[in-house]
Amino acid sequence: MKQLLSTMAGTVFTIGVSEGDEVTAGQTVLVLESMKMEIPIEAETAGKVATINARIGDFVNEGDVLLTFE
Amino acid sequence: MTEKTAYNERLEQKLTTIFAGGHSKYHEKMKEQNKLFVRDRLALLFDDGVYLEDGRFANSEAGDLPADGVVTATGKVGGQQVCVMANDSTVKAGSWGSRTVEKIIRIQEIAEKTRVPMLYLVDSAGARITDQLDMFPNRRGAGRIFHNQVRMSGFVPQVCLLFGPSAAGGAYIPAFCDIVIMVEGNASMYLGSPRMAEKVIGEKVTLEEMGGARMHCTVSGCGDVLVTSEQEAIAEVQRYLAYFPANFTEMPKVVELKAVKEGRSLEAIIPENQNAPFDMYEAIDQLIDEGSLFDIKKLFATEIITGLARIEGQAVGIIANQPKSKGGVLFGDSADKAAKFINLCDAFGIPLLFLADVPGFMIGTKVERAGIIRHGAKLIMAMSSATVPKISVIVRKAYGAGLYAMAGPAFEPDVCIALPTAQIAVMGPEAAVNAVLANKIESIEDPKERLKFVQEKHQEYKEQIDLYKLASEMIIDEIVAPSDLREVLAMRFSAYSTKHIPQPPRKHPVYPV
Numbered sequence: 001m002k003q004l005l006s007t008m009a010g011t012v013f014t015i016g017v018s019e020g021d022e023v024t025a026g027q028t029v030l031v032l033e034s035m036k037m038e039i040p041i042e043a044e045t046a047g048k049v050a051t052i053n054a055r056i057g058d059f060v061n062e063g064d065v066l067l068t069f070e
Numbered sequence: 071m072t073e074k075t076a077y078n079e080r081l082e083q084k085l086t087t088i089f090a091g092g093h094s095k096y097h098e099k100m101k102e103q104n105k106l107f108v109r110d111r112l113a114l115l116f117d118d119g120v121y122l123e124d125g126r127f128a129n130s131e132a133g134d135l136p137a138d139g140v141v142t143a144t145g146k147v148g149g150q151q152v153c154v155m156a157n158d159s160t161v162k163a164g165s166w167g168s169r170t171v172e173k174i175i176r177i178q179e180i181a182e183k184t185r186v187p188m189l190y191l192v193d194s195a196g197a198r199i200t201d202q203l204d205m206f207p208n209r210r211g212a213g214r215i216f217h218n219q220v221r222m223s224g225f226v227p228q229v230c231l232l233f234g235p236s237a238a239g240g241a242y243i244p245a246f247c248d249i250v251i252m253v254e255g256n257a258s259m260y261l262g263s264p265r266m267a268e269k270v271i272g273e274k275v276t277l278e279e280m281g282g283a284r285m286h287c288t289v290s291g292c293g294d295v296l297v298t299s300e301q302e303a304i305a306e307v308q309r310y311l312a313y314f315p316a317n318f319t320e321m322p323k324v325v326e327l328k329a330v331k332e333g334r335s336l337e338a339i340i341p342e343n344q345n346a347p348f349d350m351y352e353a354i355d356q357l358i359d360e361g362s363l364f365d366i367k368k369l370f371a372t373e374i375i376t377g378l379a380r381i382e383g384q385a386v387g388i389i390a391n392q393p394k395s396k397g398g399v400l401f402g403d404s405a406d407k408a409a410k411f412i413n414l415c416d417a418f419g420i421p422l423l424f425l426a427d428v429p430g431f432m433i434g435t436k437v438e439r440a441g442i443i444r445h446g447a448k449l450i451m452a453m454s455s456a457t458v459p460k461i462s463v464i465v466r467k468a469y470g471a472g473l474y475a476m477a478g479p480a481f482e483p484d485v486c487i488a489l490p491t492a493q494i495a496v497m498g499p500e501a502a503v504n505a506v507l508a509n510k511i512e513s514i515e516d517p518k519e520r521l522k523f524v525q526e527k528h529q530e531y532k533e534q535i536d537l538y539k540l541a542s543e544m545i546i547d548e549i550v551a552p553s554d555l556r557e558v559l560a561m562r563f564s565a566y567s568t569k570h571i572p573q574p575p576r577k578h579p580v581y582p583v
């Protein structure tokens with residue numbers, strides 16, 4: 001199973017997909033807020049979202065799993 | 071045409087054996103791995119496939135060690151004379167015997183004496199253990215190869231093309247090169263093989279995971295350019311060398327200018343909202359001659375872009391924050407990446423262009439424990455001590471030490487240019503108001519009143535750091551409309567091309583490495 005990891009420490013700002021959505025490679029699936037910046041997190045490959053492991057407002061550390069793909 | 075005599079025939083026979091390389095089964099194996107035979111690599115690399123070879127008969131009397139597993143040659147690449155050492159992995163897996171090492175040392179000495187770039191085409195299993203006393207510890211043993219590399223660093227360009235393994239001590243050849251081009255799937259670098267790792271420390275790991283090309287180009291930062299074939303690797307080194315002079319005493323070549331790539335204007339690309347991301351590559355495309363970007367460490371520490379490019383035909387080294395990746399925040403790896411790139415450009419007279427859009431260095435426990443301050447110091451020292459023409463462009467925000475790292479006014483850029491979207495401050499308005507007035511803000515109970523107060527303070531803060539105020543105080547030198555920037559940069563780089571800064575009398579600084 002593929003995982004999408006947080007690229008840096010920050011707070012989840014928006015989540016642009018739901019479980020079951022198909023995403024394309026390079027699509028912004030989630031935006032973090034960190035250092036007062038909006039940090040788009042892109043899917044590395046195409047796939048179907050299996051689980052969303054973070055909620056808006058959650059603090060995530062670098063390397064934490066944000067989403068998993070089927 | 072060689073005349074036919076008995077002794078010429080004997081020579082011919084010897085040469086045929088040497089040119090054939092190792093046993094045919096090893097040639098077959100290379101084909102399966104999409105690898106080229108060493109002499110085919112050299113034919114592709116050199117102009118018209120022509121080169122002079124030294125030490126051709128090395129170990130030829132041993133029978134199974136033609137050229138002792140390495141071809142050392144000099145010839146032209148893109149019109150520029152270069153020296154090359156190229157392992158032959160059909161001969162004892164490209165391992166090093168005493169003559170292999172001596173050949174490599176001699177070609178390095180030729181590169182140094184003739185003051186031309188030195189290329190290393192590496193595909194080698196490492197030391198020939200059976201020969202270790204003859205090639206490992208002595209004065210002209212393998213260690214001398216690295217000593218020579220260090221000696222020549224910054225004197226002539228040194229590039230490594232990694233086509234296969236570069237194991238144990240041999241892994242320091244790429245480590246001391248200016249850049250390393252790695253072929254995905256075949257190239258690898260490691261001190262101890264997976265087999266050794268399992269035996270010695272009990273770790274089970276694959277070669278790709280531990281020392282593969284993709285890992286080194288994305289995670290460790292030991293690789294600079296990831297390619298999918300040897301042909302592509304050779305094309306990339308040809309493209310790379312065109313930006314460089316033969317040695318540090320000469321200037322980079324100027325080529326015919328090209329127009330920028332067709333695309334949106336910088337005004338359309340750069341969002342006014344400081345916190346919104348955009349793709350800095352798109353902005354760079356509007357400043358440089360079309361197709362001229364040579365991206366170094368493209369896949370590593372992507373929050374900073376380091377690449378060679380041309381502006382109206384002149385070579386420049388670009389260091390740009392990438393707001394699209396990690397918000398353009400500087401980390402330890404981004405500092406390392408930029409520091410090495412600045413050192414490279416400064417060594418060979420390539421002027422530097424800084425494009426700043428940076429919220430600062432990352433904060434938090436993780437980065438502090440990893441020593442972000444000492445990593446950041448490497449970048450600031452490299453930038454600060456560079457004496458090539460240096461232009462700092464503040465694209466949007468430049469906060470805190472981010473301004474310093476990106477060649478802010480205190481670091482003697484030849485000019486500090488602001489775009490009208492620039493914002494220079496110790497920190498952004500939200501952070502600053504929060505830092506100074508946190509207690510006051512919390513004491514306001516009515517949420518509407520609180521928001522109103524915060525917004526007023528934001529506005530006040532923004533007025534304090536207004537760009538025209540900074541220009542009026544001569545903190546920044548120039549404000550330029552984004553669409554005029556390319557022309558301004560071309561004129562200014564040309565104006566500063568004779569720059570010379572005498573250095574303080576000392577041996578060298580104490581590097582914060």
